[in-house]
Amino acid sequence: MSCSVAIASSSPVAFSPSRLPLSCKTSPETLSLTAHLYQSDGSPSGASCGTSSPFRHRFQRPASGLRPFSSPPPSVAVDSSGSPSGLMAESGGKVSALKRKRPARIDIPMGDVLCFGEPKKSDGRKEVEEEGERYSVYCKRGRKRLEMEDRFRAHVDHLGDSELAFFGIFDGHGGTNASEFASKNLGDHIIEEVRTRADECEIEEAVRFGYLKTDSEFLKEDAGGGTCCVTALLKNGNLIVSNAGDCRAVLSRSGMAEALTSDHRPSRKDERDRIESFGGYVECCRGTWRLQGSLAVSRGIGDAHLKQWVIPEPETSTISIKPECEFLILASDGLWDKVSNQEAVDIARPLCIDSADKQPSLLSACKKLADLSVTRGSLDDVSVMIIQLKNYARND
Structure with a gap:
């Protein structure tokens, strides 16, 4: 030196x-x-x-x-x-x-003066709730979100048919364009396709067609963003559950939690293999596996800039609704990242089952689950829908 x-x-x-x-x-x-x-x-x-x-x-x-x-x-x-x-x-x-001598103090302008574009404003919606005869839904905006990107759809007694209903949760990312579009169109496309197919064995294919058609129409809108989806179609005593992304459906069967969907994330081996086979890559960024270092899900509607790897193809399962099938929880990853499947059923069940001293309150159960996720540190939008299944159960 x-x-x-x-x-x-x-x-x-x-x-x-x-x-x-x-x-x-x-x-x-x-x-x-x-x-x-x-x-x-x-x-x-x-x-x-x-x-x-x-x-x-x-x-x-x-x-x-x-x-x-x-x-x-x-x-x-x-x-x-x-x-x-x-x-x-x-x-x-x-x-x-x-x-x-100490140099003169530098006069630095305030940060809010250095604005390079129109600041994004909040839409003002912090909570959304809806209570029906057979379902309830509650959506809570994330603490660091300017607008709520989650959407939902509940369509019961379609065309007067008490055994036909559609429910869905849509978790948007990159804005509300895709979640808003899917919530308005996906259910209609699925039900329209189901009614044109007489064979019950083709229902899963009808659901798949509805997902693909919704994605194709949204891409024509030339709008940004994307959305994850989880949907439930109830028809003639059957429950057809589908998902694309990391929204999840969990069934309470006599108090036991049963996951009816599997999250589509780049960390899943089959999803990673599919992405890499088409020339994409998956890497871990700050503890989260992401597609092309950007998106934390591998399937969904929209995401035009990643469409080569983010596919709208849903995974679908069908079960027969028996008396032991108590209720179904559809929720965005804002809930499932902080609350386990069985824990969610244990918390919601006392509020969803008929008892001698009180009536069930599905909305209270939805709120309790959302609030629990927030208290555990969730910063994401949290959307929870609970569907009572006893009215759709088969008696044979």
């Missing part, structure tokens, strides 16, 4: 370099610099101010902007860059220490 010592030109201080205290460690460069600055009698070397010296400009720099200390420090402090932090000068037979 090399050091340099600057001496004021007004009056050279006569002292031996051997007695010069330095705040840095001695090195060969320090010794050669000291020998260059002083002669054997302790006086400054004339070569130090010559044109051949590389320190000529440093030593000839005027001591401007300096102010004296009331008492000199015992040594010349040298910083790590090789420049002295203070200068020694003699005035009236006394040695004083000079220190640079």
Whole structure:
């Protein structure tokens, strides 16, 4: 580490370099610099101010902007860059220490003035709730969200058919365009396709067609964003559950939680293999596996910029609704990231089952689950829908 010592030109201080205290460690460069600055009698070397010296400009720099200390420090402090932090000068037979003045305060403009675009405004909706005869739904906006991106759809007694109903939760990302579009159109496309197919075995294919058609129509809108979906179609005593993304459906069967869907995330081996087979990649970003380092889900409606890997193809399962099938929970990942399947059933069940002393309250159960997720630190939108299944159960 090399050091340099600057001496004021007004009056050279006569002292031996051997007695010069330095705040840095001695090195060969320090010794050669000291020998260059002083002669054997302790006086400054004339070569130090010559044109051949590389320190000529440093030593000839005027001591401007300096102010004296009331008492000199015992040594010349040298910083790590090789420049002295203070200068020694003699005035009236006394040695004083000079220190640079503090630079003037910089006036930095306020951050809200530096606006590079129209700031995004909140839509004002913090909570949405709806209570029907056979279902209830509650949506709560995330604490750090400017707008609620989740949407839902509940369509019971379609065309007067008490055994035909459609329910869905739609978890939007990148805005509300996709979730809003899917909530308005997906159920209609599915029911329309189901009514045109007489064979009950083709219901799952009808649901698949509804998902693909909704995605195709949304892409034509040339709107950004995407949405995850979980839907439940009830027809003639059957429950057909589908999902694309990480929204989930959980059934309470005599108090036991039964997951009817599997989350579509890049961390799933089959999803990762599919993505990589089409030239994409999956990486872990801050503890979350993401597609192309961006999206945390691998299926959904929309996401045009990632459409090569984000497919709308749903996974569908069909079960027969028996008397032991008590209720169905459809919810976004805002709930499932903080609450387990069985825990959700255990909390909701006392509020969803008929008892001698009280009537069931599905809405209270939805709110309780959403509030639990928030208290556990969820910052995402939380949407919970609970569907009572006893009215759709088969008696045979």
